[in-house]
Amino acid sequence: MAKAVLVVCDGLGDRPFAGGRTPLQASSKPNIDELAANGINGQMDVISPGIVPGSDTAHLALLGYDPYQCYPGRGTxxxxxxxxxxxxxxxxxxxxxxxxxxxxxxxxxxxxxxxxxxxxxxxxxxxxxxxxxxxxxxxxxxxxxxxxxxxxxxxxxxxxxxxxxxxxxxxxxxxxxxxxxxxxxxxxxxxxxxxxxxxxxxxxxxxxxxxxxxxxxxxxxxxxYKSVEPFEQHFGFRACFIAGASLYKGVAKFLGIQTIDVKGATGRADTNLKNKAKAAVDALKKYDLVFLHVKATDNFGHDGDFHGKASMIERIDSELIPSLTETDAIITITADHSTPVSIRRHSADPVPLLINGEGVRKDDVKAYDEISVASGGLCRLRGLDLMPTISDLMGFYRMFGT
Amino acid sequence: MAKAVLVVCDGLGDRPFAGGRTPLQASSKPNIDELAANGINGQMDVISPGIVPGSDTAHLALLGYDPYQCYPGRGTxxxxxxxxxxxxxxxxxxxxxxxxxxxxxxxxxxxxxxxxxxxxxxxxxxxxxxxxxxxxxxxxxxxxxxxxxxxxxxxxxxxxxxxxxxxxxxxxxxxxxxxxxxxxxxxxxxxxxxxxxxxxxxxxxxxxxxxxxxxxxxxxxxxxYKSVEPFEQHFGFRACFIAGASLYKGVAKFLGIQTIDVKGATGRADTNLKNKAKAAVDALKKYDLVFLHVKATDNFGHDGDFHGKASMIERIDSELIPSLTETDAIITITADHSTPVSIRRHSADPVPLLINGEGVRKDDVKAYDEISVASGGLCRLRGLDLMPTISDLMGFYRMFGT
Structure with missing residues (x-):
C-alpha cells in the first residue's frame, strides 16, 4: 500500500486580479509546477458548482464525508x-x-x-x-x-x-x-x-x-452532537492531521483523526512550514495519509492582499514541498475553497487540484494554477470524490459488486 | 432512428506501465484511432470517481440501471x-x-x-x-x-x-x-x-x-431475486447482447435483453472476434442497439500481461472494428472498469470513452487512450449517463418537461 500526503492550502483558489493573473499564476513555484507537470491535474468543486464552501463543510467533503449528511454546525x-x-x-x-x-x-x-x-x-x-x-x-x-x-x-x-x-x-x-x-x-x-x-x-x-x-x-x-463512522473504519487506513487552527483540529476529532501538534504551526502567515513538512515526513512512518493544512493563503485572500498571497504560495513551494517530494508518498495539492483577493471572501470558483505519485495518468499540464489545471486529466471532480480517488491510488480501494 | 453498437472491452482502462505508456497507448490501433479522431471522446467513471466497479455493477450502470438501486448480488x-x-x-x-x-x-x-x-x-x-x-x-x-x-x-x-x-x-x-x-x-x-x-x-x-x-x-x-423494468420498456428500443461469459448473459437476462450466441465467442483470448463482428452486423438488422462485450482485455490485466493486453487491443482493432465501421451505426467504445496490468486488479481510474456517428460533436482528440481522450468533448461522464447519451443520439430521446 502506498502512503499519501494531502496538502490543503486554505482559500488558495482565486480569480484573475485586476483583469490579469491570479496569485498562483503570478508566483514563482517551481516545485509545485514540477509536481503538476509529472502528475495529473484538474479542478474540484469542493461542495458542488456554484455553492460556496465554508471551511468546515469543505473539510468534511475533502475527507470523504458528505456535509449534507453529517454537518453538525460550526460550534461543534x-x-x-x-x-x-x-x-x-x-x-x-x-x-x-x-x-x-x-x-x-x-x-x-x-x-x-x-x-x-x-x-x-x-x-x-x-x-x-x-x-x-x-x-x-x-x-x-x-x-x-x-x-x-x-x-x-x-x-x-x-x-x-x-x-x-x-x-x-x-x-x-x-x-x-x-x-x-x-x-x-x-x-x-x-x-x-x-x-x-x-x-x-x-x-x-x-x-x-x-x-x-x-x-x-x-x-x-x-x-x-453527531457521531459519524471514524475515518479509519470508513476508509480502512490511518490518517493524521497537521493543522494550526482549532477548527481543523475539531474536524479531525469529529472524524476520529489524530492531530499532530507542530512547534511554530500558528495558523497564520508566520507559521513554520519547515517544521510542518518535517512533522509530515515523520508522520508518514506511522500513518498512511497525512492531511497537512496551511491557513495563511486564506487570510491573505480575506485581506485582499494579492502580493501577500503570492508570497505565501512561494513560501509553501520552497519551504514545505521539497521535503514531501523526497518521500515516496502520493502528493495531492488542493484547497478547501477559493478566497479571491478581489472579493475578499470565499467564492464558489472550483479549486485547483494536482495528484502526483506512482500510478497516476500523467497529463499535459505544465503549471499549477486555476487556468492551467482546467485542461488536466482529472477534469472536474467534486470534493466528496477526492478521498476515494486517493484511496484507490494508495491501494485501499473499495469495490462495489464483484 | 439510428442504430448503435456499444463495444465494451472489459478492464480496458489502464495506468502508465513502469512509468511509461498504457497498453492502449502502446498498441497500434488505426481503426479505433480514426473513430476517435472523427468522433467525440472523454472519460467515464462507471460508478463514481474513486469507487472501483465490479463487473456486475458496472454493466448495470453502462446499461442505464443504477446499481445502488437494483443490484441483486452476483449469484443472481x-x-x-x-x-x-x-x-x-x-x-x-x-x-x-x-x-x-x-x-x-x-x-x-x-x-x-x-x-x-x-x-x-x-x-x-x-x-x-x-x-x-x-x-x-x-x-x-x-x-x-x-x-x-x-x-x-x-x-x-x-x-x-x-x-x-x-x-x-x-x-x-x-x-x-x-x-x-x-x-x-x-x-x-x-x-x-x-x-x-x-x-x-x-x-x-x-x-x-x-x-x-x-x-x-x-x-x-x-x-x-429482483425485477427491474425491462430494457426495451425503459429505453423504448430493442437491444441485444453479444458476450461469451455467463455473467454478462445473466445481466442481459436480468434486464430482459436477448443474448445472441456466437460460434467461437469464448470469453477468453482465443475468442473469435470476426464472428462476433459479423453477428453484431447481422443483429443490427433486427435490433436497435447491439451490446458487444470482449472479455480478454480484462484477463490480461489480471495476469499483469502488458503485451498480451496491447496485442488483444490490436486484434480488436483489426478483427472487430472494421466490420462495424462499414455500418451506419453509432459506435461507442469503452470499458466497464480499468484493470491496470501494474496492479492486476480492477481500479477506480476512469475508463476511456469514444462515440462516433452521425450528429456527434467532433472534438480535437486524435487517438483513443486514457490520456488523449481526457481532453475530449465528453469531458468526464458517469456510467449511468452513457445509455441516455447514446439513446438521444439514436433519436430515442426522453424529454423532461415540455
Whole structure:
C-alpha cells in the first residue's frame, strides 16, 4: 500500500486580479509546477458548482464525508477543537469577546483581538437549569457548550458581523420548544456576559491601559452532537492531521483523526512550514495519509492582499514541498475553497487540484494554477470524490459488486 | 432512428506501465484511432470517481440501471446466465469446484479448472426443507440456487480466495432468522458437498489420472431475486447482447435483453472476434442497439500481461472494428472498469470513452487512450449517463418537461 500526503492550502483558489493573473499564476513555484507537470491535474468543486464552501463543510467533503449528511454546525467543531467535553444533547457555539459601548453598540467585534482564560472562566454560569461552559481558545475566540435538558442548535447568531450595530437577538430557527428555550437562554447569557465582564477587574485594567474592554461575549454557529463512522473504519487506513487552527483540529476529532501538534504551526502567515513538512515526513512512518493544512493563503485572500498571497504560495513551494517530494508518498495539492483577493471572501470558483505519485495518468499540464489545471486529466471532480480517488491510488480501494 | 453498437472491452482502462505508456497507448490501433479522431471522446467513471466497479455493477450502470438501486448480488446473474429457474424467494450463489486435502485445507481453489455436469448433478440435495440445485457452467464454475421458505441473501462467502486456508464458515450478515438459517444451510451444504464429491467415482478416476479432485463446492456472492423494468420498456428500443461469459448473459437476462450466441465467442483470448463482428452486423438488422462485450482485455490485466493486453487491443482493432465501421451505426467504445496490468486488479481510474456517428460533436482528440481522450468533448461522464447519451443520439430521446 502506498502512503499519501494531502496538502490543503486554505482559500488558495482565486480569480484573475485586476483583469490579469491570479496569485498562483503570478508566483514563482517551481516545485509545485514540477509536481503538476509529472502528475495529473484538474479542478474540484469542493461542495458542488456554484455553492460556496465554508471551511468546515469543505473539510468534511475533502475527507470523504458528505456535509449534507453529517454537518453538525460550526460550534461543534470549535468545542471539539478546544477539547471540551461535548456529548449527546449538548449545544456548542463559537464565540468571540467584543467591546460594546454603554448603550450596547459594538465598538470592536474582536475586543482588540485579545481574550483571556480568566474572563472565559468568569462566564461559567447556570441559566434555567442549563450549565454553560466557556473556554478561551486563541486571540479573542472562545468555544461555548450548553448542557441541559431540551436544547436545540436551531437558533440564530448573536454576532451581527458589523461594528456600530447592537448584538442581534438570538431567534429560534424552528418554532418548537427546545429552539425557543435555547434562544432565550442565549439572550439571557449574552446580557449576563456584559454584566459579569464589564465590571471584571481585568477589564478595568485593560481600560486603564487603553486596551479595548472584552466586555461582552457574542455567540454564533450553534452546533449539535453527531457521531459519524471514524475515518479509519470508513476508509480502512490511518490518517493524521497537521493543522494550526482549532477548527481543523475539531474536524479531525469529529472524524476520529489524530492531530499532530507542530512547534511554530500558528495558523497564520508566520507559521513554520519547515517544521510542518518535517512533522509530515515523520508522520508518514506511522500513518498512511497525512492531511497537512496551511491557513495563511486564506487570510491573505480575506485581506485582499494579492502580493501577500503570492508570497505565501512561494513560501509553501520552497519551504514545505521539497521535503514531501523526497518521500515516496502520493502528493495531492488542493484547497478547501477559493478566497479571491478581489472579493475578499470565499467564492464558489472550483479549486485547483494536482495528484502526483506512482500510478497516476500523467497529463499535459505544465503549471499549477486555476487556468492551467482546467485542461488536466482529472477534469472536474467534486470534493466528496477526492478521498476515494486517493484511496484507490494508495491501494485501499473499495469495490462495489464483484 | 439510428442504430448503435456499444463495444465494451472489459478492464480496458489502464495506468502508465513502469512509468511509461498504457497498453492502449502502446498498441497500434488505426481503426479505433480514426473513430476517435472523427468522433467525440472523454472519460467515464462507471460508478463514481474513486469507487472501483465490479463487473456486475458496472454493466448495470453502462446499461442505464443504477446499481445502488437494483443490484441483486452476483449469484443472481450467475443463476440467470446459467438459465436456471430462479424466482422470488430463491437465493442464488456463484460457486466453484475446489480441491481440499483430508484436513480440509484448500489445495486448489479451482480444482485444476475442471468441473463436470455429473459432479454438479450429484449435489442436487435437500437440506432443512430447502431444495438445492447446482448447475455446472464453464471450467470449474457452477451456479447454485436455494429454494425454500425463509431464506436470505445476506450471508457471507465461503470461498476464502486463498489457497492453504480452510473454507470460511458462512456467516449471517444481518442478525435475523432468515440470514442465520441460510448461513447454516450453506455450511451444511459445503460439508455435504465434500462427502458426496470426495468419494464420487469421477473423482477416483481424476485421482488415478493425477487430475486434482473436484471434492468440494465453495459458495460466494449470494444474490436475491429482483425485477427491474425491462430494457426495451425503459429505453423504448430493442437491444441485444453479444458476450461469451455467463455473467454478462445473466445481466442481459436480468434486464430482459436477448443474448445472441456466437460460434467461437469464448470469453477468453482465443475468442473469435470476426464472428462476433459479423453477428453484431447481422443483429443490427433486427435490433436497435447491439451490446458487444470482449472479455480478454480484462484477463490480461489480471495476469499483469502488458503485451498480451496491447496485442488483444490490436486484434480488436483489426478483427472487430472494421466490420462495424462499414455500418451506419453509432459506435461507442469503452470499458466497464480499468484493470491496470501494474496492479492486476480492477481500479477506480476512469475508463476511456469514444462515440462516433452521425450528429456527434467532433472534438480535437486524435487517438483513443486514457490520456488523449481526457481532453475530449465528453469531458468526464458517469456510467449511468452513457445509455441516455447514446439513446438521444439514436433519436430515442426522453424529454423532461415540455
Amino acid at each position: 467543531f470549535e468545542a471539539l477543537g478546544a477539547e471540551m467535553d461535548f456529548r449527546e444533547g449538548d449545544v456548542a457555539f463559537r464565540a468571540n469577546f467584543a467591546t460594546v459601548s454603554e448603550d450596547g453598540s459594538i465598538i470592536d467585534r474582536r475586543a482588540g483581538r485579545i481574550g483571556s482564560d480568566s474572563l472565559a472562566e468568569a462566564l461559567n454560569v447556570e441559566i434555567d437549569g442549563v450549565e454553560i461552559r466557556v473556554k478561551h481558545t486563541v486571540d479573542h475566540r472562545c468555544a461555548v457548550v450548553f448542557r441541559g435538558e431540551n436544547l436545540s442548535h436551531l437558533v440564530s447568531d448573536v454576532d451581527p458581523h458589523e461594528e456600530g450595530m447592537k448584538p442581534r437577538k438570538c431567534r429560534p430557527l424552528r418554532n418548537d420548544e427546545p429552539a425557543v428555550r435555547t434562544a432565550n437562554i442565549v439572550n439571557k447569557f449574552v446580557e449576563l456576559s456584559f454584566k459579569i465582564l464589564d465590571s471584571h477587574e481585568e477589564n478595568r485594567e485593560r481600560a486603564e491601559k487603553g486596551i479595548p474592554k472584552a466586555n461582552i461575549l457574542l455567540l454564533r454557529g450553534a452546533g449539535t | 446473474f450467475e443463476a440467470l446466465g446459467a438459465e436456471m429457474d430462479f424466482r422470488e424467494g430463491d437465493v442464488a450463489f456463484r460457486a466453484n469446484f475446489a480441491t481440499v486435502s483430508e484436513d480440509g485445507s484448500i489445495i486448489d481453489r479451482r480444482a485444476g479448472r475442471i468441473g463436470s455436469d455429473s459432479l454438479a448433478e450429484a449435489l442436487n440435495v435437500e437440506i432443512d426443507g430447502v431444495e438445492i440445485r447446482v448447475k455446472h457452467t464453464v471450467d470449474h464454475r457452477c451456479a447454485v440456487v436455494f429454494r425454500g421458505e425463509n431464506l436470505s441473501h445476506l450471508v457471507s462467502d465461503v470461498d476464502p480466495h486463498e489457497e492453504g486456508m480452510k473454507p470460511r464458515k458462512c456467516r449471517p450478515l444481518r442478525n435475523d432468522e432468515p440470514a442465520v438459517r441460510t448461513a447454516n444451510i450453506v455450511n451444511k451444504f459445503v460439508e455435504l458437498s465434500f462427502k458426496i464429491l470426495d468419494s464420487h467415482e469421477e473423482n477416483r478416476e481424476r485421482a488415478e489420472k493425477g487430475i486434482p479432485k473436484a471434492n468440494i463446492l465453495l459458495l460466494r456472492g449470494a444474490g436475491t
